Amino acid sequence: MPLPRPITRREFLYTTWLSLLALSFRPLAQILPSWQPEEPPYPRLLGRVTRREVAVYTQPDLDSPRSARLYRDELVPLLEKVTSPYGPDYNPSWYRVDQGYLHSAYMQRVEGAHLNIPLTTVPESGLLGEVTVPYTQTLYQNRHGYWVKLYRLYYGSIHWITGLEESASGEFRYRLTDEWLRVHYQVPAEHIRPVQPSELAPISPEMPLREKRLEVSLDRQTLTAYEGQDFVKQVKVSTGKRYMTTPTGKFQVNRKYPSKHMGDGGLTSDIRAYELVGVPWVSFFHEAGIAFHGTYWHDNFGYPMSHGCVNMRNEDALWLFRWTTPSYAIQVGNRPTWKITGKGGTAVIVK
Helix, strand or coil: CCCCCCCCHHHHHHHHHHHHHHHHCHHHHCCCCCCCCCCCCCCCCEEEECCCEEEEECCCCCCCCEEEEEECCCEEECCEEEECCCCCCCCCEEEEECCEEEEHHHEEECCCCCCCCCCCCCCCCCEEEEECCCEEEEEEECCCCCEEEEEEEECCCEEEEEEEEECCCCCEEEEEECCCCCCEEEEEHHHEEECCHHHHCCCCCCCCHHHEEEEEECCCCEEEEEECCEEEEEEECECECCCCCCCCEEEECCEEEEEEEEECCCCCCCCCCCEEEEEEEEEEEECCCEEEEECCCCCCCCCCCECCCEEECHHHHHHHHHHCCCCCCCCCCCCCCCCEECCCCCEEEEC
């Protein structure tokens, strides 16, 4: 009788992925198709609800009857993306789902979710890591020595890995350090992808500083990058909403954090609390703490949504983080703050 063939690395990762999903992401476990080793174990399009609740409509129209409600962190198969003739004009993107149609504003696309092979060691200086699962639950050891739930971390957020530990059950977990509160918490190492230094390499560093500039239009909700008189890139953004408008004027990028905790600064496991942990690719340009940064809690670019900052898609925020000066150094001298500062950075015009 022949011996069973060894399980392949790919099959191992997918099997582990399904097991973790069954434990941690129960809504997804209920909707996954039968697993095949040759195919990803998730729908072609998949979304996570990013606010307390969202409405599903019978048609891709905000004035049509509502057919269902979905709630924060539910994972939803998206049957197709449609551009609605009914708008809204600033963002006419909708998704067809089983119950009807869902506007894209509060749906984060997560079909690229995957597990990772843990590192064997973590450098003493720490390294950056990206969450690659729809969400993961952190554990925090309180002053009594008990492990309790803390923040929930989301797909695409960026965090500082500062250690590798093995649980009593043999599971490898990364120790993450919050750059603001200086607290440590743990997550399964398979849920975090270490960021390679090459991913942060400066873009067009040969261009003289005075030749680069950014222009933000509050009316059009766009950000445009120029090198001299040459157009380089334009993206949709979300600036400050009513009573929290983004300040107008001329500024300069002055400090950068690849990962930033924004919010009230509380230690809580309440997913409704105003704690945005691991906000990615943050480039500050105003003394009041106004910055460009990636956004994983909405997909409603083209409409004011923020508390004053300039919200961007994660990939656009990373491009800007690399393109602007001061350039981020992988080996930051002042490691306790994990930031880079500099006067006379890239010019920013908000109008």
